Amino acid sequence: MGIKKTATMMEVANRANVSIATVARVIHNNGYVSAQKRKLIQQAIEELGYVVPVKETVSVSRNLVGVLTPPDRENPFFSYLPHALGIEANKNGLYVMLRVQQATNQYLQDVVQDFISESVCGIVIVGFEDTLLLDEAKDLLLGCGVPVVFVERTARCYGLNRVLLDGGEGIYLATRHLIEQGHKHFLYIGQNSTNDVDKQRLKGYQNALAEIGIHDPPIVNPFESGTMQAGYDSIKIGLEQWPQTTAVVAWSDLYAVGAMQYCFDTGRRVPQDIAITGFDDIYAPAVVPPLTSVKMPLEEMAQAAIQMIVESRNQTLDFYSKTITLSPKLSVRKSSGM
Incomplete structure (x- = not known):
């Protein structure tokens, strides 16, 4: 034979x-x-x-971490997290090589091979866009010879390192806060998506309202995701269908700010007529009125991702993949009627 x-x-x-x-x-x-x-x-x-x-074949790895992030100019998360990763890498004697590219199965092979050709010592994938990581892509990542960490959107990539945020808990906290302010008529501006992040956030909204006997609560999914205009258009649609709405829970600060702009344009006062909460808390303190928002622990997420790479490099025993889930906090401000 x-x-x-x-x-x-x-x-x-x-x-x-x-x-x-x-x-x-x-x-x-x-x-x-x-x-x-x-x-x-x-x-x-x-x-x-x-x-x-x-x-x-890989040469001796350099003190370089490859970071893949999608080209989303609207969402500040995809700008601030790579920045936080760079700072945390520097603290550990490492440097970041940033690749702005659609984080999907289609482009993953080329991106990983480019990183490996530069002898990176680890790879961080931010905001993976597909619902599932294909088997061939997973095999590529497991076989690339360096630790790989998925951050926030992880496409159920079991067996690989993951840093997660409990977004469902965050939206639950925001909704509970509005309930405690006395609101009974709600609207959720969400994402029309099948990925786990979006489903968890929606579930947090639904669970909080189910506790007070509100089932099948109002939801609007924007036609154009991820923009302030989407938030503007969504609250317009929601208020036309549910004019009794007094509280809006938004999937992101971008949606929340768009909703606030619509309220201003139509003579509705925030929070006197409509209370609004967001999610990200990156520029929420700077809007008028200051926006109540679920704070994403960007520095802690970056620290967890870089430490996974550092620990893998220094491992003296068989390395096992890790999953770290961080809990968000609610930053309460005037937009929700504090």
Whole structure:
């Protein structure tokens, strides 16, 4: 029987009964693998005739972290988080290489290969846009030889490092706050999306209102997502359908500010006529009136992501993927009638 020349890294992992990430560590000589597992992997490579392609060969890693973020100019989260990642990387003697590109399965292979060609020591993927991470993309990330961390939108990428924010809890806190202010007629301006982040936020709104006997509460999903104009158009639609509305829970500060602008244009007072809350708390204190908003712990998210990379580099035992979930806080200001 001839030597199998088309073996894959996954087949090597299956033969050695280890993860593909462990195989990658042996191939790239990057990180700790026990002597016993290393022997099994080398034996599987020889038995299967696996040959490392030239593009998988990695030089000694530099103190460089590749950061992929989508080209969203409207949402300040995608500007502020990479900045926070850069600051945290610097604290650990690392530097950030930023790639602005759609964070989707379609572009992931090219982005990762570009990062690896620059000998990065880790990769952070911010705001992954697809609902699910495809198996081939996951295999690529597990086999790239460096730790990979997904932040905030993680596409159910189990087996990879993840830094999550409990957005459902954040929207729940905002809705409960409005309930405690005495409101009974609500509107949620959300995202028409199937990803976990958006579904969790909607669930937080629904759960808070279910506690006071309000089921199937009003919801408007913008036609154009992620912009102030979407918030403006959405509250217009919502108030036409539910004119008794006195409280608006917005998916983001952008939607909230758009809703506030509509109220101003139509002679409605915030918060006297309509109370409004947002989500992000990046420039919420600067609007008029100051916006009550769910604060995203950007510095803590960045710290968690960079520490995962640092710990993986310094690991002296087999490395296991981690998931860290952070809880948000509600910053209460005048827009909700404090």
